[in-house]
Amino acid sequence: MSRFLKNRSLLILILVPFLALLLWNLRQLQHPAGTPVSPQETMTRRVILIPLDGRPPCRQFVIDAGRIGGTEVVTPPHELQDYYSQPGDTKAMRIWLENEMNSADAVILSVDQLLYGGLLTAREKQASAAEVEELLRYLQELHQSHPDVPIYAFSILPRLTPQDTIDGYDERRDIMAYSRLAGRKAAGLPVDEEKLAKLKDKIPPASLARYLAHFRENAALNERLIDLTHDGTLARLVLGQDDGEEYGIPNIEKFALQGYIKDLGLTEQQVFLTHGADEIALSLLAAWHNAQTGYAPKIFVQYSDPQAKDRVMPYMAVPTGTCTEEKIRLAGGKTAASPEEADFTLLVSTNDADKDTLASRADCVRILKKNLAKGQPTALVDLSKHFTAAETVLPQLIASKYPVNRLLAYAGWNTTSNALGTAIAQACLYRSSLPAVQNDDEAIGLAAAQIHFLENRLLEDYFYLKEDIDVINGTLKKAGYTNTADLDLDRNYRWANLMLRTSMMRHLRVYRQTDAFRAPFPVDAPSGTIWLQLHDLQADMSFPWPRTFEIYLETTPFFERLSSAPAT
Template sequence: MRKLYFFLFLISFAIILTVYNYYTPYSTTPISDSPESSYQFKIILIPLDSRPACTTFVAELAKIADINVVLPPKEIMDNYKTTADKHALRQWLYKESKDANAAIISIDMLVHGGLLASRQSVGTQSDIDTVIHLLTSIHQERPQLPIYAFSIIPRLLIADNTLTIQHQKNMMDYSVLKDQIYTFENPVDIKKLEELEQQIPAEIINNYTMLYQQNMLQNMELIKLVDKNVITNLVIGQDDGQPFGLPNIIKQRLYHYISLSDKLPDKVVLTRGTDEVALTILGKIAAHLKHYQPKIFVTYSDENAPYTVMPYMPHSVATTVNEKIKLVDGVQVNTAEQANFILFIHVGTQKNQNSVLPSAVTKIQTLLNQGYQVALVDLSQDFTSQETVFPLLLRNNIELTKLIAYAGWNTTSNSIGTAITQATVFTATLPDKKTDPAIFNLYKTNLEFLTARFLDDWYYLKEVQPALNKILKFVNIDPYHLGSYYEQTDAVVRRIMQYKSRQLLYSKAFKNPLTVTTQQGAVSLAVTSLDIQTHLPWERTFEIYLRPSLTLSLVGSDQQH
């Protein structure tokens, strides 16, 4: 009976969350939809896995730059713990590469069948050899095709299964101690490690260390392909980590190997992050196509933010910023006046939420009022809504649609990489738009991605998902394994997010007009309708698929454009 009432409780839960004041809009005239862009550039994408962050995000951002991203058919992709059809994916890549203008390729998808599979090293040396041969063959047949490949160093935490779950904590300590001993050779740490090795089955330790050894060999083979000009650019990302651990040893060895060559440092980039890597590669390609190098002024909500080491990150926020700017071939400048856009980074913590948040709102409002293009990264150390700046922007009616980018999802690297990429793609494309319909369409496309970030990164991840997970756990349903409760939970999530989209649409912060420069001069635009498609892509609540469709209208005009 307890679980029967659970779904009624969930539906009512949609109504009890925070509600902001609705705003009655002014007189508006809808802008006619422009025809679909005639894409002149095709990118084929082998994603890291089938999650929206690795697929939809890339394709939707590409539309802003008039780039068509082509994804593999859904039936050969992975689905949570079901690995992708690697053989079919390799065939698809070979076929689609014949008329593509560029390729973004996840090596882990082709070798292992997805990110989760790569954490258990499902692929073999034979798989690696096959992929190396495939990339070489594609290059030989189409040497003019730029191949942007990326590979991921596995996360610090051992993959969870029935054999390893009880040893995860000890294995994490083992990994950290191995790196600390490698760095400092402290006798106390050596003794701790010896004690740990007695508590963990040897098979688990061997499998864990072999995972990184195989990954090291895979990355070395890929670097050789860069040296042979088979791969145009290679990004090696590091999955969730800490300041110490076996992944950091692999990273340092790769740094050393790359530094021995004169040309490799310009073609091989090591970065912290995973899910956003394909997206940032897209930003690099878009900037290159537009002959554009973004000039970025970085500012923070408080003086401690750049030096903060956030969860799942091996280093400071500022270091991550530097890496992500490098990934899109951007350059940091010293003043806002020199910049194409401002990257404003808020780092929320329990200690600073009362002192920093009000001033952060004032700073953001000032920058927007002064006409600067602002990309906002909204981080929370504890992944809570109370530490983020977004709800204060809503309550203070700050013009949300003036932002050119927003991100606050999952890890620091995820968010920073996404915001920089969206801002880069938008500012690179804007000068190309010469007609009013083209300008309006660009703003509409960018606003749809921006709206998706508001609804996903804040409304869902900070407000809906935490409450939803508590309810699921209360009735003994695992949010990471919904099983037979997937369809019912998915239906409830859809209903809640529809409600949240109405809540955003009718907030004054979202309805406030946006001033856009056109051939006829400055005009004011406002969002007057918002529809969303949304669902849980996997049988868990960790992420959602969310695609907005909005209507832009001219404010105070009786002429239709």
């Protein structure tokens, strides 16, 4: 009996704190400190988007970010869109676009989607001369029939990696080595000519011919698109370099196109070359919105450590500083010499555990807290050389109780160009929209759209891509999957998505109770400063394609309006 009482006492000691915490959490959810609000969207513009492909970064990001700028972003029906290796219906999509033009303020379109049916298909498929001419005529006729609707087009240069149709590990390795050496030679650097010749001899002639032809065809297409920009058919053309490296045959094409653009006397406002692919539509939306509102952002850039600006991160052909300045110019902004003359600060962290840079994370936290105290809006780009949580700033930011919903933007997706383009676009859309706010309801609606996009990025870029993806991949491999980039979701969709949701919801339950998440944040409104607080955050997530590389994620934030400013 005494043993029973002892065990019961121990059980009570364990359960009482747990039940107290549970009751406290329930009370917080049921009895907010302020008044619950239901934000209202105000859409004043309409943009048609033909996305690079159907993945969320290329499509859903742009739709969600459009809401920050009061812009309805309309995309083709799902039945016309590509799905993984299945190309989109290019002919039906062109008909759909033409029918939608009458009610559009602008069009942002992917040439790779309209010609090939998406990025993955563009990497493999060869377009005939007749198919290219048909697309070019379509674009000319589209402009002629709707001259007041500007067309912003973007096209992607092929990456260094060979097409999937070129098979065999040794063959692909030799082609990539040959491409890198050929790129160094074209850049005027010394190379081992004997090694270059031996590599060429090892590669099957048909495979090398297919690889090189891909660049020639792409260069010819892009020259014709540049011509369409020169004659005014396209309001702007952006050429993106996908998964670049410092030296390679893709750079030979890029430099040749730069020469062609210069010969025609075109400016960066007409044709812009950038590193990256997935984020280009979002950058174009921000650039267009900045032009519509007359906003030319001045951005002060801070780096996590003295070497961060010159660090070349994975899948990039240029240092981080070069890419940063490029993405700022693409959005229509310029760098500021000091925080005092800037509209906002862009803090860029490029941590690399191999270079012993992890101490810079604490420096980033100090910078963010200092900027917060000064009232300097700051966007954080949280890059990781090895895509690991240990190299990121966010966990230290949460642990320090920094109010994360006061970040102007956050991005830490897979490549430097993706993350920079996303963060700069979000920050610009929010800042350029503030002057147009007419009343408190619109101010709250703008803040809600901003927080929605921000929380989506925090959950995916950190909690999924730095915490969960490796665990999920490991579980899949234990279950017999040798390639997590090619899942059989027809057979295991429910199981894979249940594993995703279980893991992410575990993070979300903890994150929602942190001081960093629950801290109130101010909203500029015509009546003065409004204070909002996130009362709850629900999330829906799934794998949009049969691979784990990206997820579909949509959050639903629940807000409350505080009656007064919180005590400091």
